[in-house]
Amino acid sequence: MSWESTWSEERRALREAAAEFARREIIPSLADWEDAGELPRSLTHAAAKAGMLSVGYPEAVGGEGGDLLDVCALQEGLMSVGASGGLMASLYTHGIAVPHMIAHGSPHLIDTFVRPTLAGERIGSLGITEPGGGSDVAGLTTRAVRDGDHWVINGAKTFITSAVRGDYVVTACRTGEAGHGGISLIVVEQGTPGFTVSRALRKMGWHASDTAELAYDDVRVPAANLVGEENKGFYYIAEQFVVERIYLALQGYGHAMRCLELAAAYAHERETFGKPLVKNQVVRAQLVEMHRQVEVARTYTLEVARRHIAGEQVIAEACLAKQTSVDTAVAVSDMAVQLFGGAGYLHGTEVERHYRDARILPIGGGATEVLTDLAARLLGYA
Template structure:
């Protein structure tokens, strides 16, 4: 059977993505880590290279492709040495735009989606709040209709690309409590009452700017509403599945990069007159690392292929994310261990991956939440 991840077109996509990363990203990552953000021009360069719109229909300004293409490009990006944090900052539109596209609203698509996919504007998704993370239905930011506007009050926390964003696809409460009272609305930079409260300092993902946002009597045009009023939760939930699949790809692809780096180090590093790789204990660790990566990759790819075919895989996406995160935690820890003292140094790439990947078991749904959600979806809760 032909492998859908290794077609001629997808092999070319994998190669072009890796070339872009080696040319445009890896030489500058250390500088961007120190700066705390990636340059805006990187978005345009990725768009011109045909990488930015992968997974988005050409009719909306994208480059075409489906979930499998997105997986292939993400694998190549990370395995070529692009950091998980850089990918999150560069491709935030992957979680900020699909809701608008799902509604089919031509005005929203023309005003926001097309410029974003061209790399001309930066966007982000504003769901998480100080008191509502994985529990989206508990969000408190309100939007009250007043004539042709909504008046928004509240705050958002841990917003990726939030300090640079030209617009934020924002989850707000327009109705009563719970999921049925949630809507989505696009809030543009410069709107009176909308501000970046602070840029957050993090353990990892240092080149991915992360913000706390504030809304105080912020008047947003009602035409910026995404879909029907009080219909936002389902739009958000639909995007969670591909987001969790890509989070799983992040995990096993970073793990693969760490394995590659560690294998190279083990072959070149000598101890007691022999290279590290000559030691049985080291070889066994390398095999364990590969085993966990291969299993996570195989399962995640299966789920991604089913998603591309239109299957409902919400529960399976939870399993893929948790399995890949566990594999990644093991691999990056062993990578640092096998690098010895150098693995603890900021100048060593595996040190950055060690810090960066800690967020993967928290973002896009914490591992504990994923397990509980999967139990419900598979009918194990009764």
């Protein structure tokens, strides 16, 4: 099936431009970046120059314009030729770092952080998760206290993507009472005294994405680095959850789509017992099942994205799209490894990388169990 045919002519061109960028600038070096555990800044610069970083962001803040479906077409193009989950998470960390500033930030924050990030000059990350806190955003304990023209921050964050090579972290801090009503977002720049990467984290997958624990020890940050209003941070974070979950759903079906393509090609090429694998009915049935899951995940995710663009309330549907797609990623990558046999289990083969990268998706961006409970409440089942 030609997946490209489902896009408009403009989005088809965008998808192919992204695929060609990946073939030229990413795939030849991806294995080295996976082994190194970090992407080079030269890739960020190249992606910005090619217009790959700023699609979907308003021109008024330095973006290329476009909407969520344009971003989906672009990122689908990157993954269609083998971009890894870690690369996508790291190269596009600004997808979770800048939206709060775009929606609520001052001109100072836009000019200091958003524009340079979309231009590939700075790398940002988002610091919410804490040791022992998991998905409980309302229960975070990192505290910021106002002291004249500064905030003084103490606490810790963990599982923070792009925290090692990044230039700043949009940090969720407790500035008020307990619960969701006392949280603020404050931008903390790398190099600020007391702000350190306490530990780089090695992971099962997403090897090309640097991940770290962060420590805040009496970190003094200018008051002007507060995003929007004090104690409104939880609501700002919640506003962006729909798009973040659609991005993760996109990554999920992207893994699965690529695994299906690789497995189908391998089944035609690989001969066992004197005939190609695909001559076995059980293999053909497996490929059809993989296709079915990819088709359902992709169609539903893009429909939820379309409804979000149209202004519909799709909080529950975004949770369901994420679960559908990430479950598909885990299942289809597993089936692909099985069809590849021993070759699929070797480190460095592409299906092995997709298999490892897919496993984080039911955990990150809100664990499946947490999002299922949220969807139950939103749909009136709780």
